Amino acid sequence: MTAGVRRTPCGGRCPVRADLLEVTDLRLTAPDGREVVRGVSFTVPRGGSLGIVGESGSGKTLTCRSLLGLLPPGVSVAGGSVRFDGADLARLTPRQWQDVRGARIAAVFQDPGSYLNPSVPVGRQLAEVLRVRGGLRRREARDRAVELLERLGLHRPALVARQHPHELSGGMLQRVLIAVAISLEPELLVADEVTTALDVTVQAEVLDLLDAIRAERDLALVVVSHDLTVVARSTEQLLVLRDGEVVEAGPTRRVLDDPQHPYTRLLVEHHEAYALDRYLDRDGTHA
Numbered sequence: 001m002t003a004g005v006r007r008t009p010c011g012g013r014c015p016v017r018a019d020l021l022e023v024t025d026l027r028l029t030a031p032d033g034r035e036v037v038r039g040v041s042f043t044v045p046r047g048g049s050l051g052i053v054g055e056s057g058s059g060k061t062l063t064c065r066s067l068l069g070l071l072p073p074g075v076s077v078a079g080g081s082v083r084f085d086g087a088d089l090a091r092l093t094p095r096q097w098q099d100v101r102g103a104r105i106a107a108v109f110q111d112p113g114s115y116l117n118p119s120v121p122v123g124r125q126l127a128e129v130l131r132v133r134g135g136l137r138r139r140e141a142r143d144r145a146v147e148l149l150e151r152l153g154l155h156r157p158a159l160v161a162r163q164h165p166h167e168l169s170g171g172m173l174q175r176v177l178i179a180v181a182i183s184l185e186p187e188l189l190v191a192d193e194v195t196t197a198l199d200v201t202v203q204a205e206v207l208d209l210l211d212a213i214r215a216e217r218d219l220a221l222v223v224v225s226h227d228l229t230v231v232a233r234s235t236e237q238l239l240v241l242r243d244g245e246v247v248e249a250g251p252t253r254r255v256l257d258d259p260q261h262p263y264t265r266l267l268v269e270h271h272e273a274y275a276l277d278r279y280l281d282r283d284g285t286h287a
């Protein structure tokens with residue numbers, strides 16, 4: 001359905017690599033010259049999942065934005081590289097970014113309402129993406145939009161498709177945004193605090209859904225959260241950031257069950273107050 005969006009960023013001549021995403025020694029500076037991301041490195045294989053945690057201001061969002069080529073004005077890349085499917089993203093032209101952003105690397109953020117047009121039914125917004133960027137005919141796009149809403153667990157999807165954003169709950173809106181994000185069948189999905197505004201039950205449902213979609217589509221997932229329960233539930237590997245630096249990295253289970261760095265230990269201790277045990281059982285599997 002998305003013929004034409006799977007061109008490789010380097011025109012099909014990229015070397016074959018095991019990792020879909022490879023971030024090496026990434027350095028970002030703020031307009032005042034402060035280095036706000038300092039030497040961050042990580043890899044994500046195709047179909048793999050990575051969580052990024054750290055307190056507010058630790059550099060999680062800027063790291064994610066650099067994967068999308070969407071740094072805020074004044075924030076610049078001072079060093080390092082971001083390679084996606086073998087291609088250096090810093091070398092992409094604006095035209096090449098159009099084939100990558102949204103189509104091969106998609107993102108979902110907190111506050112889904114602000115990403116949707118309030119005066120257009122959500123199904124039409126989703127169908128527009130499928131038509132304009134996915135190349136589907138109007139009718140096909142409409143049908144596919146309803147199918148996607150159904151896959152995202154929305155009951156009576158044809159009715160939901162006709163509703164405006166203000167008629168939907170926060171959890172429903174986030175499902176719509178995830179539907180938009182996966183509509184062009186990306187290989188990497190960046191989810192930045194996607195469940196932060198949702199209540200615990202809906203949060204768990206959305207995380208399970210992301211996990212299921214990842215498995216069925218071989219989608220790689222980068223999940224940013226200040227909440228350890230979220231990454232515990234949805235990621236295999238974990239990166240702990242503090243003041244723009246990686247203080248600890250490794251398999252999510254190992255990092256959370258046996259944190260090595262004092263800062264990670266502190267984060268885990270704080271989170272125990274928020275019932276991390278709800279999601280982690282004693283034999284090391286997800287609850």
Ligand SMILES: Nc1ncnc2c1ncn2[C@@H]1O[C@H](COP(=O)(O)OP(=O)(O)OP(=O)(O)O)[C@@H](O)[C@H]1O
Nearest residue numbers: 030031036055056057058059060061062063072226
């Ligand atoms: N547009 C900007 N201009 C200048 N500095 C910025 C900008 N955006 C972020 N920063 C700074 O970069 C650092 C990292 O910010 P970032 O938003 O990546 O942190 P974060 O870990 O995502 O925090 P939060 O959990 O609060 O979203 C912070 O010191 C922040 O003040």
